[in-house]
Structures are given as structure tokens and as C-alpha cells.
Amino acid sequence: MDLAALTIFRAVVRENGVTRAAAKLNRVQSNVTTRIKQLEEQLGTELFIRDGRRLVLTPAGETLLPYAERLLALADEARHAVREDRPSGRLRLGAMESVAATRLPGLLAHYHQQWPAVELELEIGTTGKLIERVREFEVDAALVATPLDPASIGDLFETVPVFREELVMLTPRGHRPIREVRDIALSTLIAFERGCAYRAYIERWYLEHGVRPARVLELGSYHAIVACVAAGAGVAVAPRTVLDLQADTSNIAVHELPDIGLIDTLLVWRRGHFSSALNALRRALMASHEGAAESVDADLPRAEAPVSVDVNVV
Numbered sequence: 001m002d003l004a005a006l007t008i009f010r011a012v013v014r015e016n017g018v019t020r021a022a023a024k025l026n027r028v029q030s031n032v033t034t035r036i037k038q039l040e041e042q043l044g045t046e047l048f049i050r051d052g053r054r055l056v057l058t059p060a061g062e063t064l065l066p067y068a069e070r071l072l073a074l075a076d077e078a079r080h081a082v083r084e085d086r087p088s089g090r091l092r093l094g095a096m097e098s099v100a101a102t103r104l105p106g107l108l109a110h111y112h113q114q115w116p117a118v119e120l121e122l123e124i125g126t127t128g129k130l131i132e133r134v135r136e137f138e139v140d141a142a143l144v145a146t147p148l149d150p151a152s153i154g155d156l157f158e159t160v161p162v163f164r165e166e167l168v169m170l171t172p173r174g175h176r177p178i179r180e181v182r183d184i185a186l187s188t189l190i191a192f193e194r195g196c197a198y199r200a201y202i203e204r205w206y207l208e209h210g211v212r213p214a215r216v217l218e219l220g221s222y223h224a225i226v227a228c229v230a231a232g233a234g235v236a237v238a239p240r241t242v243l244d245l246q247a248d249t250s251n252i253a254v255h256e257l258p259d260i261g262l263i264d265t266l267l268v269w270r271r272g273h274f275s276s277a278l279n280a281l282r283r284a285l286m287a288s289h290e291g292a293a294e295s296v297d298a299d300l301p302r303a304e305a306p307v308s309v310d311v312n313v314v
Helices: 004-012 018-025 030-043 057-083 097-102 105-114 127-135 196-206 223-228 241-243 276-289 293-298
Strands: 048-051 054-056 090-096 118-124 139-145 155-174 188-191 215-218 235-240 252-256 264-269 308-312
Touching: 004 018, 004 030, 004 057, 018 030, 054 057, 057 090, 090 097, 090 127, 090 276, 090 293, 097 118, 097 223, 097 235, 097 241, 105 118, 105 139, 105 276, 127 139, 127 155, 127 264, 139 155, 139 196, 139 215, 139 276, 155 196, 155 241, 155 276, 188 196, 188 223, 196 235, 196 264, 223 235, 223 241, 223 252, 241 252, 264 276
Parallel strands: 090 118, 090 139, 118 308, 188 215, 188 235
Antiparallel strands: 048 054, 139 264, 155 235, 155 252, 155 264
């Protein structure tokens, strides 16, 4: 059982079939099929059964998958470890939309200039989804909001705070001041889907005051959320930094939420799953968090390098 066979096995699972796995791995389908059969022969059991046109994992395949993920992750970590002086290879980073839009552009540009050998992939999602992606080795690390129950992250992960966000309530211009939930005149809460930590905080705030939004309008971006608030569709909660991206906030009123306070953004990764590329990113994030961006910038090479980051929304 070699790493190449495990890589093919994982690809077939992730891509839901041999055809897409072969395309993903730049292999011919017959080669993928042969390697899966060889792996099954080595293990003495079937890993897939065919259900119509689908391949479905057998119980043995379900058992093998997390081991394959761990072995491939350890192999990747080992490759990074022996080249600790020069971060390289692939780094898969997850981030909330607000962080990706407001905090990361300059930082990732500097990172790319300093470590051009790192192939950076960025996935966008809610805190809940991103933690799950880290859990399943789908991303190496993620930038997430501190969950409503911080203990929910568990001992499986390591975390470090890297940013601090002030949550504010957004309403249409002219809305009366908001000192408590009952001051909110609009009954619709505009928010991301469940799994968004900021949504969880504001919903808890509502419930603590015995109020429940009449309806929740779920949208997938802060641009759309702010636009709907400006149009009078409802109210929303967002990090204050998001407003810096809006070209026109003349139809928006911003209300502080002292009952919620400041929320830390955490860099989260699986315990023991670390690499030189991730360590370099952690250092850059910590320098930014500590207000030491100047010292980081001084270490960057002067030559311009094009920034290439693959972005996926999950």
C-alpha cells in the first residue's frame, strides 16, 4: 500500500467516480481503475461497490478513508519538514468572506512575494463549514470566528487568535437608535446560512432578550447583505471592517452592540498537522495582529511577483 495508491483512492472518493478522479490526477481512467483494484487486492477486500453509475464506499472503504487522509497529510508534512528553511508546496487555507475581503489581500500579496514557491489555495465558507473542512483534511488551516461555544473546537485542533473584530448592527438610514433588541423596527434578519458564527452571536442576543426574528433572509455575500439593508429589507450584523469595502454607505446606519463585544478571529489547524508554509503564514498573521506589519514588510524582497491564489467558495 503506497502513497500513490492512497492518493488515487482519495481522489475517487472526493470526485465521486473514476472519470473525474482521472481528470483531476491527469491520469487515464484505466490506470485509476487498475490502481484501485491493486489496492483492493493488497488489502484483501473491496473498497467500492457500484450502485448504478455511482461508486459507493464499502464499510472497508469507509474505514480506510480517514487513515488515507492522515497518512497523506503526514507525508505532506514530512516533505515540508525536510525543507523547513524554504516554505514550498501547496497550502490550502480556508477563510470567512469578511476576512478574505478585508484582512487578507495585502497580507497574502506579501506572503506570495516572500514565499513564491508556495502554491496557495483559498476557500471561502462559514465558520462551521471551515472547521469541518479542517477536520476532514480538506484544508490545512482556516481563519474562523471564535465559535459561540469555544469548547466546541475541541482538542483535535490548535488555534491562535490573529484578528479582533467589532460586530455592529446595520439598519437602513433613519432607523432609531438601538440600545436593546426591542428597538429594532424591522422584523427580518439578513444573514449568512447557519454555520456563520456571527449569525449565532446575534441570534443568541435576540433570544437573551426574549425576541426572535420573524424571518431570516439568507444571502451569500456581504455586498448583497449591505445592499438589502440599504434597500430596507431588514437588519444585519457584520464586522465593522466590512463597511470599509462599500462604495456607498449613505443609506446605512451603524449601531454598536456592546452586549456582544469584540470577536476574535482564530487561525485553526489540526493538532500535529503543521508545515513550514503554514508556519510562515502563522508568523505573518501574528505580526499583523501585533501591529508589526512594518517589520514583516522590511523582510520582503523588492522584486514584484504576480499574486496567484486559487479561490473556491464552499
